[in-house]
Amino acid sequence: MSRARVLLLNAALGPLDYRVPREMHVAPGSIVLAPLGPRQLAGVVWEADRMPSDAEVGDNRLRNLVAPYDLPPIAAPLRRLIEWTADYYLAPPAAVLRMALASASALDGGRTAIEYRATGRVPERLTPQRAQALERIGERQGLVRELAAIADVSDGVIRGLVKLGAIEAVKVAVDDPFLPPDPDHAPPALSADQRAAAEAMSAAVTAAAFQPFLLDGVTGSGKTETYFEAIATALRHDRQALVLLPEIALTEPFLKRFEARFGHLPVAWHSDLRSTQRRRAWRAIASGEARVVVGARSALFLPYARLGLIVVDEAHETSFKQEEGVMYHARDVAVMRARFEDVPVILASATPAIETRQMVEIGKYRELKLASRYGAAQMPTIETIDMTRDPPPRGRWLAPSLVAALTDTVARGEQALLFLNRRGYAPLTLCRNCGHRFRCPNCTAWMVEHRLTARLACHHCGHVMPPPAACPECHEEDVLVACGPGVERIADEVAALLPEARVAIVTSDTLWSPAKAAEFVARMEAGAIDVVVGTQLVTKGYHFPNLTLVGVVDADLGLQGGDLRAAERSFQQIAQVAGRAGRGEKPGRVLVQTREPGAPVIEALVTGDAESFYQAETESRREAGAPPFGRYAAIIVSSEDQGEALLAAQTIGRAAPEIDGMMVFGPAPAPLAMLRGRHRQRLLVHARRALDVQTVIRDWLGALSWPRGVRVAVDVDPYSFL
Numbered sequence: 187m188s189r190a191r192v193l194l195l196n197a198a199l200g201p202l203d204y205r206v207p208r209e210m211h212v213a214p215g216s217i218v219l220a221p222l223g224p225r226q227l228a229g230v231v232w233e234a235d236r237m238p239s240d241a242e243v244g245d246n247r248l249r250n251l252v253a254p255y256d257l258p259p260i261a262a263p264l265r266r267l268i269e270w271t272a273d274y275y276l277a278p279p280a281a282v283l284r285m286a287l288a289s290a291s292a293l294d295g296g297r298t299a300i301e302y303r304a305t306g307r308v309p310e311r312l313t314p315q316r317a318q319a320l321e322r323i324g325e326r327q328g329l330v331r332e333l334a335a336i337a338d339v340s341d342g343v344i345r346g347l348v349k350l351g352a353i354e355a356v357k358v359a360v361d362d363p364f365l366p367p368d369p370d371h372a373p374p375a376l377s378a379d380q381r382a383a384a385e386a387m388s389a390a391v392t393a394a395a396f397q398p399f400l401l402d403g404v405t406g407s408g409k410t411e412t413y414f415e416a417i418a419t420a421l422r423h424d425r426q427a428l429v430l431l432p433e434i435a436l437t438e439p440f441l442k443r444f445e446a447r448f449g450h451l452p453v454a455w456h457s458d459l460r461s462t463q464r465r466r467a468w469r470a471i472a473s474g475e476a477r478v479v480v481g482a483r484s485a486l487f488l489p490y491a492r493l494g495l496i497v498v499d500e501a502h503e504t505s506f507k508q509e510e511g512v513m514y515h516a517r518d519v520a521v522m523r524a525r526f527e528d529v530p531v532i533l534a535s536a537t538p539a540i541e542t543r544q545m546v547e548i549g550k551y552r553e554l555k556l557a558s559r560y561g562a563a564q565m566p567t568i569e570t571i572d573m574t575r576d577p578p579p580r581g582r583w584l585a586p587s588l589v590a591a592l593t594d595t596v597a598r599g600e601q602a603l604l605f606l607n608r609r610g611y612a613p614l615t616l617c618r619n620c621g622h623r624f625r626c627p628n629c630t631a632w633m634v635e636h637r638l639t640a641r642l643a644c645h646h647c648g649h650v651m652p653p654p655a656a657c658p659e660c661h662e663e664d665v666l667v668a669c670g671p672g673v674e675r676i677a678d679e680v681a682a683l684l685p686e687a688r689v690a691i692v693t694s695d696t697l698w699s700p701a702k703a704a705e706f707v708a709r710m711e712a713g714a715i716d717v718v719v720g721t722q723l724v725t726k727g728y729h730f731p732n733l734t735l736v737g738v739v740d741a742d743l744g745l746q747g748g749d750l751r752a753a754e755r756s757f758q759q760i761a762q763v764a765g766r767a768g769r770g771e772k773p774g775r776v777l778v779q780t781r782e783p784g785a786p787v788i789e790a791l792v793t794g795d796a797e798s799f800y801q802a803e804t805e806s807r808r809e810a811g812a813p814p815f816g817r818y819a820a821i822i823v824s825s826e827d828q829g830e831a832l833l834a835a836q837t838i839g840r841a842a843p844e845i846d847g848m849m850v851f852g853p854a855p856a857p858l859a860m861l862r863g864r865h866r867q868r869l870l871v872h873a874r875r876a877l878d879v880q881t882v883i884r885d886w887l888g889a890l891s892w893p894r895g896v897r898v899a900v901d902v903d904p905y906s907f908l
């Protein structure tokens with residue numbers, strides 16, 4: 187090959203052609219270093235006919251490739267996945283490739299790196315910046331720039347501390363081998379249901395052919411133990427297994443269970459990894475030495491050497507949908523990857539998405555059911571509390587009957603969980619005197635009070651401010667009131683009602699790393715927490731046998747806003763949180779506070795008749811032509827200039843092609859009309875299922891242009907309608 191087409195790691199560029207020097211050998215998939223202007227950039231050699239270039243350059247004007255990397259090539263199945271993802275989600279192929287080559291340092295050689303950590307020696311005179319750095323760094327270790335980011339100081343501050351001896355350099359061997367998990371370490375005795383499911387999945391792993399499974403088991407039925415057997419089979423065949431989890435907070439309990447079953451830890455992949463850990467994991471994945479990988483959605487695009495199985499746990503979770511950059515759905519892409527790799531994929535869930543159930547219905551996915559909890563544990567009883575009849579006293583949010591149940595539970599030495607999907611203390615702060623409401627200056631959103639950190643915060647852009655002493659509008663002092671509850675306020679209420687109880691707040695603010703999650707699990711298991719007040723973060727995955735009471739503070743919250751999946755999502759969330767109760771020997775009880783005990787979602791939960799609820803939901807989707815029976819794509823037009831955004835959106839709207847079976851709604855201001863300082867207009871494309879909307883949209887938008895300040899993003903199969 188004397189000429190090579192290369193996809194460079196630069197999303198703004200299409201593929202470029204290079205000359206391959208005579209002594210160099212490259213083939214499609216080779217990872218290479220290429221010149222670009224005065225710089226050099228990594229990229230991957232691609233089949234020219236699969237990746238058209240819009241600027242063909244004559245042989246005589248080609249520049250030479252610099253060198254190939256000493257790494258295994260990106261294999262054909264992953265190349266096909268990258269093409270498919272870029273094509274389906276209308277994303278630049280290089281942006282998808284970047285997720286495969288997700289560690290820049292992994293590409294370079296060298297087997298040691300220098301990291302830094304605190305020595306414990308504290309210099310006599312500390313500037314406030316240096317003090318802050320040492321406090322925030324604590325026991326953490328990392329590169330200078332990583333520590334600087336953790337401490338929120340400049341690199342210079344860290345270097346200064348190194349000179350003073352407060353921080354020291356440590357040499358780390360970055361490519362230490364990972365110990366192989368042992369499939370026969372501690373296999374459990376499976377129940378009959380579990381064994382049947384495990385055998386079906388294991389057979390598919392052995393057959394090494396594409397087959398999608400829905401592992402549909404009630405909460406606490408032992409889905410994890412069951413798919414572990416399929417992983418064991420992959421290990422016996424010397425194939426790699428990938429397990430995707432929806433939140434990194436769930437990785438930690440998973441790691442412990444995995445280690446108990448297989449004797450060694452799997453390799454973890456998530457955004458909280460240090461650069462050296464990321465590098466070590468990437469290289470082990472690419473060499474095949476990493477046998478089992480557990481990770482967040484980004485683990486999906488890594489270059490596994492011998493992938494044999496993919497598991498998507500809690501597969502119904504909407505956090506598998508990426509909302510920025512390449513807006514892909516990891517559950518759907520996981521199925522595609524399994525298809526290209528010719529391996530089975532297991533979607534595990536107690537509350538499968540309607541999209542997934544439909545695939546079972548039409549015979550594309552095979553369903554494996556676990557109908558009861560493992561061992562002696564029973565499903566919890568679910569009762570409603572009608573908030574119109576049994577309301578809490580003024581200024582409080584827990585109904586008397588919930589308080590009574592909570593008091594009993596704690597008195598018996600058992601644990602309780604109160605679920606409210608709202609971070610912070612109160613969702614809205616206003617001035618009692620003039621009615622002024624605190625809004626984010628950058629977003630169409632209220633500033634949320636966080637009392638634990640004493641500030642108001644925007645949950646969309648991260649803007650924070652200290653709570654002002656006076657109203658900025660009328661300048662009266664002591665007039666600000668908190669409206670409505672968040673988890674912190676519920677925790678305060680519990681503390682006031684049960685002063686002896688040990689209360690823990692669990693949200694992404696308190697459980698922001700796997701280490702924090704591990705700490706929480708340890709405290710729960712040691713019985714050092716009586717009452718957990720948490721958001722959706724605690725609704726899934728956890729197994730606490732002594733947790734016997736679950737209170738849903740506001741079951742109606744999820745039904746507001748009314749996007750197409752609101753009812754389904756509410757059902758899933760409440761069924762999942764209810765599923766945390768009574769997982770051990772003691773029976774569980776769930777109390778659901780609602781103003782609408784007759785709503786179909788609530789009735790389905792109480793009667794346990796999920797089937798009728800799902801059927802009704804599915805029918806209404808079918809009638810509306812909503813997914814999975816039809817498809818949507820959102821076009822989001824944004825600009826810092828409101829008029830410019832509107833103009834561009836109108837231009838796009840006017841140019842909409844007339845196509846049978848397709849309708850275009852809007853443009854209209856998005857519900858989040860301003861986000862991070864950008865004004866947003868939305869168009870919604872609704873099409874019949876068989877229509878190739880991607881090609882339609884590509885042609886439609888490709889023919890238009892807009893000013894530089896305008897950004898146009900396409901969200902195919904959107905989950906967020908904000």
Ligand SMILES: Nc1ncnc2c1ncn2[C@@H]1O[C@H](COP(=O)(O)OP(=O)(O)OP(=O)(O)O)[C@@H](O)[C@H]1O
Nearest residue numbers: 374375376377405406407408409410411536560727
């Ligand atoms: N065959 C088995 N032998 C021993 N223990 C088991 C077995 N199956 C399940 N368990 C235990 O039962 C508990 C519940 O199992 P697991 O957490 O896998 O359920 P799950 O179906 O994943 O639940 P959820 O969907 O609620 O997360 C765990 O403590 C698990 O170790």
Ligand SMILES: [Zn+2]
Nearest residue numbers: 626629644647
């Ligand atoms: Zn904001």
